[in-house]
Amino acid sequence: MSLFKYISPKTKDEVLEILQKEKSNACIVAGCSNVLPNIRDKEIKAKVLIDITNIEQLKGIYQKEDKIFLGPLTTINELIYSDITSKEYKVLTQAAQEFADPLVRNTATIGGNLVTASPAADIAIPLLTLDALIKIESTRDKREVKLKDFFVGPGETILQDDEMIVGIEFEQSDVNKNGYFIKIGQRKAMAISIATVAVNLEVRQNKINQIRIAAGSVAPTPVRLTGAESFLKNKEINDKLVEEAIDRVREEVKPISDIRASEEYRRYISGLLFKRAFKKLADSSIHQFTN
Amino acid sequence: MKKIEIEFIVNGKKRRIFVKPNDLLINIIRNDLYLTGSKYGCGIGECGACTVLLDGEPVLSCLTLAVTVNGKEITTIEGLAKGDELHPVQKAFLENGAVQCGFCTPGMILTATALLKENPNATENEIRDYMRGNLCRCTGYVQIVKAIKSCVAEQKSD
Numbered sequence: 001m002s003l004f005k006y007i008s009p010k011t012k013d014e015v016l017e018i019l020q021k022e023k024s025n026a027c028i029v030a031g032c033s034n035v036l037p038n039i040r041d042k043e044i045k046a047k048v049l050i051d052i053t054n055i056e057q058l059k060g061i062y063q064k065e066d067k068i069f070l071g072p073l074t075t076i077n078e079l080i081y082s083d084i085t086s087k088e089y090k091v092l093t094q095a096a097q098e099f100a101d102p103l104v105r106n107t108a109t110i111g112g113n114l115v116t117a118s119p120a121a122d123i124a125i126p127l128l129t130l131d132a133l134i135k136i137e138s139t140r141d142k143r144e145v146k147l148k149d150f151f152v153g154p155g156e157t158i159l160q161d162d163e164m165i166v167g168i169e170f171e172q173s174d175v176n177k178n179g180y181f182i183k184i185g186q187r188k189a190m191a192i193s194i195a196t197v198a199v200n201l202e203v204r205q206n207k208i209n210q211i212r213i214a215a216g217s218v219a220p221t222p223v224r225l226t227g228a229e230s231f232l233k234n235k236e237i238n239d240k241l242v243e244e245a246i247d248r249v250r251e252e253v254k255p256i257s258d259i260r261a262s263e264e265y266r267r268y269i270s271g272l273l274f275k276r277a278f279k280k281l282a283d284s285s286i287h288q289f290t291n
Numbered sequence: 292m293k294k295i296e297i298e299f300i301v302n303g304k305k306r307r308i309f310v311k312p313n314d315l316l317i318n319i320i321r322n323d324l325y326l327t328g329s330k331y332g333c334g335i336g337e338c339g340a341c342t343v344l345l346d347g348e349p350v351l352s353c354l355t356l357a358v359t360v361n362g363k364e365i366t367t368i369e370g371l372a373k374g375d376e377l378h379p380v381q382k383a384f385l386e387n388g389a390v391q392c393g394f395c396t397p398g399m400i401l402t403a404t405a406l407l408k409e410n411p412n413a414t415e416n417e418i419r420d421y422m423r424g425n426l427c428r429c430t431g432y433v434q435i436v437k438a439i440k441s442c443v444a445e446q447k448s449d
Contacts, residue, residue, distance in 0.1 A: 005292075006356070032359075037354070039313075100404070102349065103351050104336055106345075107350055107351075178345065188420075206299075
């Protein structure tokens, strides 16, 4: 494996200063589960590795006024065991339980899952339906970006060389507490997703008051399906509506064929996963809805 | 490249060694500490043969930089037995024929130890779910699950 310099700063400000100085020579690491294989394959050619695992400011899951804050160093396992996510924001826990295996989950972080920007990033999908806000800092600026605007392409985000994610936030709202995530992989363990879908839903008097739909592995980046969302909004739930929405989902995704599945299968399965997730949520929200 | 001094506890003993920034924990454990129970399998975190316990949690030592374990505690398969007395999970693996070629066994046993500590009454489904990242190329899963099940404090069906 190529040589690099290793730095383990104790504060966020130290990291930002190093990033400002080293720019693209530097690579932030935490769980290492993506970075190390990529360094070995020479996909990452960093000369300086900045280990941020000792920075307390970047850890933890807690309530902050009317929001939930997730530190970027939150491990995937913490999403499973935290009371906040496992009781109220189950869509995150469901995605975490499908993530790789328990060994990887102990070290892999949500910040890492987002900056890697894989189209198959499993944690990005529930965070998209939670309409998460990404807090970004550098020595020159602080900014906040909606997660739906964070990804640019496969492996690419809007992050500049000197910037890092310092937090992820989402609102404590009814729609965010009613979410469901489904993943299809080739097997249960260590499978890169063939397709994933998450739905968050709020129903009032049998009408869809709010809905957010996100999908993974079916486009160049994790995506929100806003077309299907606006089609469904304020409509009364019935079987015909769901069937129409499935078609909208299949039209809106932009999958490719690769070693895991064909474009056609991905398009078909996205609609089906949406249907399953939507029905799960709708069934628990209303009684009139049949089959 | 300058070596960095790290101090950590391995199987209850304090160790102080110099490592390069790009040294993987698995290589330090095997080549410098001569603890060859942990195996280098796939090297990309898919197989679980390199599993060690880091502060009690199972992690993949092939995806861990040795410098990052400074100040931490590591348990390898060599640290489970108390003298000549095998750990209950080790005994269960022997008694249930859960060891074939043995390559995956150290990782299997360490992951199983962490599972039983976290969930002493694990059901078969919970065992299979927790062990899903540890692969056995001899495909001896039935015996492995049976061995772990025999360690469960309170036997119950799924």
